[in-house]
Amino acid sequence: MRDLNLYDFKRALPRMSWTGENLYNLWRRSLGEPAKEIDFTRTQKSLFQQRWIAKRLIRAYHGDFINEKTFKRWYMPTTLPDVRPRRAQTEVQTTQLNKWAKLPKAVDKDAKSRRREIDGEDQEELPPRRIDVVIFRACLAHSVYDARRMVVHGQVLLNGKKHQNANTRLAPGDMVSVDPKVISFLQPRTLSADKSSEELAVEDLKDEIPASTEQSTPAAKDKTLTPFHLPAYASPFIFVPAYLEVSYPTCSVVYVRHPTARPGYSEIPTPYDADGEVVRLAWEWYSKVRPRNRSKRQLAREPENRQ
Template identity: 60%
Template sequence: MRDVNVFCFKRALPRMSWSPRNLFNLYQRCIGPGRADTRFTESSQTLFQQRWISKRLLRAYHGDYINEHIFKRWYLPATIPDVRPKRNFKQEDEAIGLARWARKDKPADAAAKERGREAEEKTLAPVGSLMFTELERRIDVVIFRACLATSVYEARRLVIHGDVLLNGKKHQNANTRLAPGDMVSVDPKAIRFLQPRSEKTAKRHEDAEEASEEDAAAASETTSSASNELEASVTETDKGAKPWKKLKKDQGLTPFNLPDYASPWIFIPAYIEPSFATCSAIYLRHPTARPGYSEIPTPYDADGEVVRLSWEWYTRVRPRIRSKSQKAREPENRK
């Protein structure tokens, strides 16, 4: 672990991890009391303080293990791309003007109102989160997004220790930014939740299964007469059968033992195509955004105050000049 206090409850900074402590911090920032710290419309803080807090929250989740100076120089885009669809406003203005010239004021007013509503709601995309596009291209982040590692720190460790293949070749540079079409493969023996559980963990799960069986038996005693008749029709051999016990004997199945509290993190972005049968993933394309939707996962609103204020912070402090010596230290970028 990079920092023993990385999941501090007092700071409550969400990270790229499946840890239950991190899940609690995510709850605090998204639903719990920590959400009030990001409501700057009712805050008495200065604009500088609001921007710094927003930057701190976003950087804690997006690339917190990357030095701030390196992030500003090599991972921050010069401008946020405009992904709004191009519309022929001139033609619409001519149609509205023609309707007014024909003294059709009501249809013209309705068309103008509809155009204004679409311009505000439909043509605006949450492009603020696209400032982290270069971070999402990193090989360790792609491994974490593909659910092949329980945290981005573990994904980085897998790359550095030589357990990852890039396009079929061993790759140990965790700073590499992938290009569309690159395939990343992880050694199944290095993935934790594909390994057999320890004796303590297996015993704990067996005790939980037995407790659940006892609860189910107690609940079945209080069911209606109809359910009792249905249970009586089942043979004794069927009652004693435990299908999960039979599955464990099948050597052809791969054990899949997810850690606790992993379900909130099980999602795959649209720009990654994973294959869990081969423990690999293909980086299809760079992430983008469309009206009402951003492909970059983030615990905050993709076009909210936190993202906007963070971008305003970086537009003021981002370095502008890159010398030859600095370019020589640029992370590998596979165009």
Template identity: 60%
Template sequence: MRDVNIYNFKRGLPRMSWHPHNLFNLWRRSYGPLEKITNRVEYKESLNWRRWTAKALLRGYHGDFINEKIFKRWYLPETLPDVRPSEALKNVEPVVELDKWANRQDAAQKAQKRAEEERRKGLAPVGSLMFTEVERRIDVVIFRACFAHSVYEARRMVIHGDVLLNGKKHTNANTRLAPGDMVSVDPKAIRFLQERPDPLEEEEEEVAASEASDAADDAAEASKSASDAAKTPPASRFSKKPQSTGGLTPFNLPPYASPFLFIPAYLEPSFSTCSVIYLRHPTARPGYSEIPTPWDADGEVVRLTWEWYSKRRMRIRSKSQLARMPENRQ
């Protein structure tokens, strides 16, 4: 199984999951005892060791169920987008002076304001875009749309035939979606949309046992109580029935799920039909990255990870390797 011992407290790697243990590991990496190892405040180790550690942290969350060789060959982009400011923004002063000389004050003010905003925001955090291809996977999209408790559960939904891609049954969890694709999930496969069975309440059992013992101790009505107890079923255990929801679908949110309840901007889910539309590929702009990640999108962990992979990218040399490429709908 791909999700065996994934919440190991010793490693403390955050995963794509709503599990309480995953939330505890995320706290340990953010504010707990493993924070110093994550932030790398003191550089006592070698640069190559720090790069490998950063790679392990990011890969633990982004696609840990993907083989490392497959990830480097098919899911890692060749280059990251160039977000350096254009020449027009660098040399904006002559343009502003020319607009003022031509009595185009509005155009001059807009150009100057745009240049100031670009300088204030800085460059876009494109380091996290190295996982764009992972975010396009159908199992990751199902998890991001909050239809599954974890990406591992979303993967099982796809493999077991509970997912439709554009209205047709789809069982390949490695498929990368194209803009406009619609993914539908069987409501019966979504756990938090199912009614919870009524648990056997211990308090009612204790009350029934005490009543039975009192009746047995009563010598005057011992025989009558025994006969009544033999004929009467223990209905008190099942007396409570689920309350009517007025025809609405029951929604049972799991505990500790609120930190993970968010919808990325490139998805448009519909919870009434249990479907989600993949609108476009994730992108980034100055001060904001659309790819959800527990780490700083422009931080040192992401930068060191890209430095690690930039020197170890796999190359495709044969047609047989191209034939093994996971389905990519572009």
């Protein structure tokens, strides 16, 4: 099963999920023992090992729900924004870099413009454009895996029409609607080992009854309002990116624009620094192993791109 051992504490790989186990793994990758693994300032690991570790972490968060071949062919390395400020290089450093990148010796003045950095065209291949990732980022699903299941099972509408392709990359202006019956936040809470039915009933009563009669409003007395129950440990993950416009009364989200990235700023949600070593080393890994030749057969298998 694809979802088996997703939150294994030994590997401690952060995922796109709101579970308490994932929050614990995020903490361990930040302050715990596994954080030493990505401290590349003083390490005895080879450059290949450093790149592989960085690639493993980036893929676990941004693309473990995508086939490996599809991920590295259509999404990487343009997924990784190079937002580091450009530093002046000497002629010797530039020659060595071009030699490592297997570029021709004669480099014209416009060589910098051909660097593989994020720009308007590169944004077309970003996983944040995927419909399942958009649903998760809009806080309409507990995890990207739940969002993917919603799409595959036909419980999602794209611009008012049923859509079942989770690989679709949205275009600015697309509206995604989710069936309220499959959003767990809107469903009655089930009994847990810690709380009895009487305790849940008291909490629900507190949510429905205002604190005082002076503060009561017609909306507070309206029993037709759907209760909203957030899961435990949800507060660290509750945020909506700037490129999404969410309407919770209608359970829909509008993909307003593509996420942007520039030196010192990136709108792509990630647990790793956009200008850090993990992103840089993963970019170098995929820039070496990413397939470059795309035949007609491969182009026919490209994920749906709505431009």
